[in-house]
Every structure is written in structure tokens, then in C-alpha cells.
Amino acid sequence: MTLSAAQVAPQKPWQSSPKEMAPTFLLLLASLAASVAVVAITPMKGKLAYAFLFFIFGTASLSIRKWRIRGRAAAADAIVSSIALTGATLVFTPVISILATTISHGVKGLHWSLFTQTMFSASYQDPISAGGLLHALVGTLYLILISMILSVPMGILTALYLTEIKGPGANFIQFIVQAMSGVPSVVAGLFIFASIIVTTPIKASAIAGAFALSILMIPTVTRTAQEVLLLVPNDLREAGQALGATQWKTVATIVVPAARNGLITATILGVARIAGETAPLLFTIGGSDKLNWNPFKDYQGALPFYVWKGLLMGTPESIQRAWTGILILLILVLLLFVAARTLGGRRMKSK
Amino acid sequence: MAEKVAPPSPREITTKPRVSDRVFRGTVTGVGMLSLLILTLIGLFLALRGFQTFKSEGISFLTGYKWESVTSDSGKVTNVFGVGAMLIGTVLIALVALFVGVPLSVLCALFLTFYVPDRLKKLLVSVVDLMAAFPSILYGLWGYFVLMPMAEYWAKLLYKYLRWIPIFDAPQPFFERSPFIAGLVLAIMIIPIVTSVSREIFAQTPLDRIQAAYALGATRWAMIKTVVLPFGSSGVVGGAMLGLGRAFGETVAVFSVLNVVFKANFHILYGAGGNVASMIILKWGEAVGDETKALLAAGFVLFVLTLLINMAANSIVKRTLKSGK
């Protein structure tokens, strides 16, 4: 018996073989041909017409085939399948377009002096070979660092409150954190202007910008950290406490180390959330064109601000700057994103 | 028997936390409360700074269409501040975004949950998450240079064939930087939010109901219609409202592709629209004194609006997710 079992190979008879797929491919091919033909003989024109007709012909032919061999329910199923596929395609097309245009426009302006020079002695209308965005890089670096110092401890401690203390207020605070994550970025900027810049000695500078960004970063860090802390098995906590450790010791020596990678992920996702924010900076950092090493004083530049200026200026040269700036920003965000994914943590739950 | 035995009173269990624990609990609780403090301060400061505007403009701050700060030759400043047109525009653009974005998101979420094989699913889910991480100025730049030329053409088609529907009509055939285009950009920006919320909810559909439907000879669509959609619909509404909150507050991307005009315009294809957030950055540069205060007041209005929508959305999503457990 075991011998014969070893000889039988696992099969998946429910999967379609290439032969079974052939009619589908043929019908799609025919639909494509039909849409080309219709575009040729009617006044309809353009990519939109091709796409629309292909969708109509493809859906119709596939569902009619299903109707003939499987009946009405199968035809309805085929229609919905092709609508769902089309919907998903429409969702993912912009992503591809965004990546492609950013890269193709952006690389044209890449050159080394971008990273060594500032806009102090160059104008946005100059060709991109003049000047650079060192000041903006330094500014963005400062903004990220200070925002991290402000938000990560608070985000993680809030997450600890929500997962470890679970006090009577936990549900309410959870609600507040969620509400906070919905605060529009422009409001965060206005708030820091109305509170800190107007009333305290801190004027428009990197630190003021970081305050505004922290309002956006704290809820992101909190929510991700909370998800990660919830994944730490309760046995570990109980084991710690059964050994006579205090709750503080248990959290510090068992829970947090167990969730370490996830907490780093939370931090990275928080940084990714704010690295490209523009609106809050418009009210808080001044948007300097020269290098400023002091994060606590004087106007500061930032990458998004550089892009913003280039876009607003509207000349071909300034727009080239915007594309190149956004490419560098996009690369930064992508790196952060990949780092967060590699460390995992966030998706541990969904396997 | 006759003796009455007093029911035992529950013994109190007391544990006196050690000092280190009390410090830990105190610190963590205190920090936990900070977010409440921040949220309160945001409302308080914006309301306080905008108070003068609310007082001088009254209800017409919300209903008026005019936004003027004129200094006469004698140096007298005349101010009229109203965000009515901007509020109308904000809602209009957000509705365009929802109308386009929500169906696509729901389809995409269904596709990701029930149609694609596991390995491809992981990749596509990552892409959706990445979309959420794109800076909004990237959407603005792309929207202006790539989407707008296309969308202008679509707008012309809509105008040509559907102008008998009032919202597709336009006073002049001028379709650049219209609420329609801003709505499309916003639609793409809210898709990741609505998709991931919907996906999370669809994935919570009780497996035994799904199996029951399939065991009765259901096709995939019949199963989705009878099991998944009744279960997930209210959660999708919650997700759509989270998207709405995002759409209301989005600034830079909308500003890049919208022609802000202080007039109530219900023709979505026509290149003149409004949006509270864009208006704030449009006017910020040149604003001084009272106008700055008026902009802070506008920020307060925006804050309250998005806060209410988000709170409602979050409670709806939470309730749906609970009902699946």
C-alpha cells in the first residue's frame, strides 16, 4: 500500500491546462482584433477607445462562451471576473505610470554636483547643472532625525499603554490615536504655526517643521508598534511575571526585545510617512535655498520644498529640478519601504 | 438549618505594585494621554487664533463666497472672508474622488482577496501599500504633467456626449485644472486606503459561510454576492469614509492640479474650483494680519470636518471587524 502511494503523483485536476486555456486566449485575441477593426471603421479613436472596446468585446465573448457551456450563473461569474480584473488593472496602471515617468524625467537631471551644491548662488530657472540640493537633503535629514526623536518614544510608549496596561482609557486613547492619524497635514502645519511659531521663541526652522511632522508620524508609529506588540505571545509575558519579574522588567527585557524588529519597522514606516510631506513645511520651515546646519534657528530647506518650488516656478528648467528632486525623494521612500518589508513585523500576522 | 449563614463576601485581591512598576505605568499612561492633549491643543489653538474671524464674519464665514482683504488709499483695511465656495468645492472634488475611487478599490480588494494566487497577492498588496507611501507632491507632479492632458481629453468627451446632465455642463469649454481632474488625482490617492480597509474586511468573512455557499454550487461571484458583500458592506462604507477624510484634507496634490476660484461652481468639468486646504496655501504667502487669522480659522473648519468624518469612519470599520469574530 505504501509502495503504491509513493508512486502516485499529486495532481491538481481543477487547474486549467494550456489546452483548456486556448479558447480564452483565442477569444481575447479576437476581441483585440475586433476592437482594432471597430476603431478603424468608426470615428472613435485613441487609446481610450481601444481599451474600452477591448474590455467590452472580451467580457462579452468570454461570458457568452461560459453561458453556452455552463449556464447563466457561470456567465455572470465571468462578467464579474473580468470587471474585477479590469478594476485591479486600473488601480495598478497609475503606479506603473508614476514610477515610469518619475524615473524617465528625473534621471535626466541627475548629476554629482546636485549633492555637493545648494541653490544659494543658483536660480531655479538656471539649467539643472547649476546649483544643487545639498541644502534640501540636509534639511530633510534633520527633519527626519528630529521627528524620530520626538515621535518614536512617544509612539512606542503609547503603543505600550494600549497593549500592556490596557487601562480603562485604552479604548478611548485608541480612538484618539486613530482620529489623530486623520489630521490633514495642512492642519498640522497651521497648528505649529499658530502655537509654537507665533507664541514661542522658536521661529520657522527645522525643529518647527519636525514638530509639525511629528503630529503625522506619531499615530503611524503607534498603530504599527501596537500591531507588533500584540503579536508577542502572552505566554512570554506570563512567563516573565511568573518568574517574579515586575511588569516593567517583563516589558523591558522580554516584550520589547521580542518585538524589536517590528518596532524598527514601525519607525521606518513612520519616517516613510513624513519624508515626502510638503504641506506642513510650507508653514514651518521657511524653505531656505542655502545650507543651514543649525536645526534650531533660521530657515531650513527640504527635498519636498525644493520640488514644490520647482513646480510652482513653472519654467522647463525648474520643472526639471522638480522631477529630479522627486526622483531622489521617491528613491528614499522606496528604500525605507523595502527596509520595512524586509524586516517584516507588520505583515507577520497575515503570514 | 435555622441558623443563618452569612454569604461569604468576596475577598479582595490586592497587589501593591512595586515602585518601578508604578513609575512605568505612570509614564506610559501619561504618554498615552499626550495624544489626547495634542489633538485638543490643535483644536484649541486654531479656534483661538481664528476666533476674531469667527466673531467678525459670523455664519457668513461658512456660507460666504468672497475672500478679500483690501487696503484703501487711506490705509483702511476692508476684509470679507468666506469659505463657502471652498467648502462646496471640497465636497464636490471629494465626491468625484469617491465616485471613481471607491468602486475601483472595492473591485481591487475583491480581486486581491478572492481571485489572485497567494504569491502574486503578496506582491500586489505591497504595491497598494507603496501607493499609500508615495508623497502627495509626487501625485501632484504626476497629476499635472501626465494625468491632466489625458483627463482633459476625457472631460471633452464627457462634455460632448453628456452635457445634458447638469454637472457635466460647463459655462465655457475650459477644462484645464478642473474639479474633475483634481477628483481623479484624489481618487488615485484614496484608493490605497479604501482598498486596504476593504481587503482587511473581506478577508475576515467567516470561512464557514464561504464554504456553505460553495458547497451549494455557487460560482465565485454568487458566493461574493450572497456572503462577502452582505458581511463587508458596512466596513466598505467605513473605508470609503476614511478615504473621504483624506480627500477633504489633501492639500499639495489638489493645489497642483486645481484652479482655485472663489465662486460656487457645480460644473465639475469646468476649470474653476475650490478646496479649503488648497486655498489656505494659495493665500498663505501673501497673507498678513487678519487674513492670516482667517486662514487659521479655515484650518479649524477643516480640522473639525475631517475629525468628525474620521471618527465616524473608524467606529464603523471597528464594528464590522468585530462582527466577523
Next chain:
Amino acid sequence: MTFSYDKDDGDDMSVEIALSKSSLGDVAKERAAAKTPGNAPLGSGLEARSIHAWFGKHHAVSDISLDFAAGTVTALIGPSGCGKSTFIRTLNRMHEFIPSAAMAGEVLLDGKDVYAKGTDVTKVRLQIGMVFQKPNPFPSMTIGENVLSGLKLAQLKVSDRDDLMQECLERAGLWSEVKDRLGAHAGGLSGGQQQRLCIARALAVKPKVLLMDEPCSALDPGSTLRIEDTIGQLAQTMTIIIVTHNMQQAARVSDYTAFFLSDGGPGSMIEVGPTNEIFSRPRDERTENYVSGRFG
């Protein structure tokens, strides 16, 4: 004669459509037939030939061949993890919902392999119904809608819905309890009632075979007895395969019993035979140990 489900062949297609029509179209005639046992369109039963099942690399079920004669009740018994549930899920093709699942072998319904290329899996499941371990009525539907939900799901037309609803509920032994509240939501029923509602729901699409995967394990003894009663009634008109942990239940309801066991490797069938023989004089020592309660 062997039928083929090959869709490119016109004749066979018409055979299949005719089949599905005869099993669903003329409800009145069918019902009349169902009420007079003996005349029931029982078909020729279900036959599993060398069934294997895998989850990824894990070989869960090995080489099971079993004949389920029309109109009989077969109980599958065995300790947890012996592959009983996996096996019956291969019979109505519910196994394939697990992404890593694979199988080998043939399942013949009236002589036709349900895994043959081009077979419409939804039609297979219409003919081989299933009742699950945990009652799973659709909570958004009323009791009446639940009974007829299978028709709606498969988009089948029926001339007399009310009659069909009543008939199914009667056969499931639930009619007298719910006839006055067919419009109420199914969630208000007790667990046992919900399970009988699920049976009624499975009956509404007129399956030839009914698979029951531990249908009473979540129910109290009273409800269990009622369902066993129902099974006895149903067996006159259809083929029933029931997975159970409860040996008394197997002894009470089934005509045949198959004993499954896994010795650490894939689950396989140790022995099959008439129920009284399996319980009174099993041929295999392991079966004897199990039915006498020495392990499991």
C-alpha cells in the same frame, strides 16, 4: 457507458444539460418520486477510486477506494487526523479551496468522474451536497430564504418555491418548529435547529448524495437524536456519507462503516463493511481496538 464532460463535443453537452434539467426542472415530478421511496431517482451511487490527497508536501489521505451504493448510509469513523474529513471533501471537490491542495484518483458519480477535464464544478456540488460540522446558515437571510439560498446561488428556476421550501423543511424535520416564522432571521434558531436548517438548505437543490462532516459534534444530545432521525428518513431517497467521531452514532445511523486510521503517515482505510459486522466482528485488530474504545 462512460460519459465525457468534454465541452467541445456537442452531444455530451446536451447530455449534461438534460441531466441538470431533469434533476432540477420538473420539481413536482421529482417531489412525487421523492415521497414514494423506491421510485426515487437515486442514480447508481458514488464511487471513490484510489483517492489520495495532499496539502503541499503533506500526504493526508492515501489510496482510498470506496463504493457508496445508492440509498445507503455510510459512516466514516476513526481518530482525529486520520483524513476522514479531507477524504469527503475530495468527493464534492471542496478540497481544492486550500491553495496548496492536490489529489489523485477518481470520484465517479453515476459512472462519471467528477474530476474529469471540463467538468463544471458547481454542478458537481449541486449533486453532492454537504452539511458542515458547525451550523452555518446565512445570517443575513431569513429562514425561508436560507432554505432556498442554493437555488439563488446557482441561479436555478423553480416553479413552486413555497412547496419546495415546505418539503425540504419537512424532510429535515424542522417544518413544525419554524412554519410560523419563516420570515425570521436564521440567527434566532437554536444550534440544532440551525443544523437542520442547513440540511434543508442542502436538500433544496436536490442532491443525489449528501456529505455530512461531523454534523452533530457541535450539538446537544437531544438535537443529535433528531438529526439522526432525519438521516434515517433521508436515506430512503439519497446516498449519505457521514463522518463521525461518535461510534454509537455510526452504529445507529449507518448501513456501512469504514474505519480510517493514520499511523503517523497519510490516513488510510483499514477496513470497510456492513456496520454490524464492523462493530461486532471486525477483521482487523486495529479496528477492534478502536470500536471497543481501547484508543482514539
